[in-house]
Amino acid sequence: MISIEEPNAIMKSGHIAVLGDKVYFQCQYEDIIAEYNIGEQIISVFDQPDEDEDKHLPYAPLVGVEDGMLLFSYVLEPRLYLWSMEAGPNRAENWARRSVIELDPLLPPPALLDVSVVGFAEGVGAIFLDTKAGLYTIELNSGQSKKVHRKTSGEKVMPYMSFYTRDRSYCHILDSWHGLGLFYTPKEHADFTIYNLVTNREWEIQADHKFSDIIRSNESKYWYELDEGLSWNAAVLCAKDRCDHLDCHGGPFLVAFVGSDLKRGLTIASVYSSETGKWSDMISVKQQDVIKPTGHSAVVGNKVYFLCKQDFKIIEYDLEM
Incomplete structure (x- = not known):
């Protein structure tokens, strides 16, 4: 502080x-x-x-x-x-x-x-x-x-944008940042879908085979009810260099993925780039903490923060390292 x-x-x-x-x-x-x-x-x-x-x-x-x-x-x-x-x-x-x-x-x-x-x-x-x-x-x-x-609002109005996606049998919103929504869509053509809330454009992304076993460990359950010891979360962020985020709709983006395997004592991470269409090499650290799959993420610069199930612990993923 x-x-x-x-x-x-x-x-x-x-x-x-x-x-x-x-x-x-x-x-x-x-x-x-x-x-x-x-x-x-x-x-x-x-x-x-x-x-x-x-x-x-x-x-x-x-x-x-x-x-x-x-x-x-x-x-x-x-x-x-x-x-x-x-x-x-x-x-x-x-x-x-x-x-x-x-x-x-x-x-x-x-x-x-x-x-x-x-x-x-x-x-x-x-x-x-x-x-x-x-x-x-x-x-x-x-x-x-x-x-x-028709009614008066009081002291403050918080503008928001309403939207809908095409009919999907199963999807869950993971993150939203700078006009982009990140959805988990395992029963569709791809594991992830990026939805541009301004232009209505969509991008479908397959999970990398190196960590697909974590997100698909038990698809008969809800996405956050994985096998014991396995959990993950993901975030989307703008990849435009020196962007002020005032008008970056349709620009390049990144998807940061962090997962944990308690049995192996590992926390893994990888990032997807819309410019290359590929996931980066997976990195890992010896870490016993379990990612909170329903937790919020935060982005500061090129660092993404994810909440652990242990209430006082945070995972930091530095995309530049």
């Missing part, structure tokens, strides 16, 4: 933004942002710059990331103000008003009485507005508005 001497409290209902290895949080002191650099393990805080000639305007809370910049927004009826700031050492120099959107032609009169920004859909460029007449979205590029819910 790392810490700094800083009296500002994080706003629990505030929005979070991610740029590379840095995560940004809104503080309760409304014009202050906390920055957590995961790669360098550094915490810092900074003030949002003054708005120069518009000092009478309210502060602009953080709402997300757009075009590689931190995005801030507020409503001063009947206008929506958008500001952007570069995430770097010269923040004040790169603080600029992005646009001002007139709300009169976009919202019905009842919706203009009390408007607040409650969410932002990154990659789509849509602002969510909470109004007395319901929840609306405004697309920043087209300027089009749409009512998406």
Whole structure:
């Protein structure tokens, strides 16, 4: 755990933004942002710059990331103000008003009485507005508005994408990352299926013969009810070099597989590349811990983390080593 001497409290209902290895949080002191650099393990805080000639305007809370910049927004009826700031050492120099959107032609009169920004859909460029007449979205590029819910939302909206896969007799979602879903589909044509949630494209992947005995140890049971001592998990991640993950749909990807064989006392790992269409050479370590097949995975840089059945243990798979 790392810490700094800083009296500002994080706003629990505030929005979070991610740029590379840095995560940004809104503080309760409304014009202050906390920055957590995961790669360098550094915490810092900074003030949002003054708005120069518009000092009478309210502060602009953080709402997300757009075009590689931190995005801030507020409503001063009947206008929506958008500001952007570069995430770097010269923040004040790169603080600029992005646009001002007139709300009169976009919202019905009842919706203009009390408007607040409650969410932002990154990659789509849509602002969510909470109004007395319901929840609306405004697309920043087209300027089009749409009512998406009849009830007001409160302080925060978390956008998500709904989707469906073609009819399958048996499948289980293993992981989802950067618009890609990883499914275990043992009774289909392949052991794994990658599904692009944006473009609807699919990739079928066969398990490597070196570890296929682990995932197919007992297909008459549910996938997580394997023979005693055998377990595994997998994760999908973007393989595009230096990608900011703002628009990497359809780009190269990796599938990281980690399995454990308690009888042999081994934990094994291999990674599949969509660019080569092959699994890497399998690596292993002497390790008695059993992978938790239903556990969540996490990706930081080129390292993937998997939870073990023993609650206080984590497996780290460094894809570069």
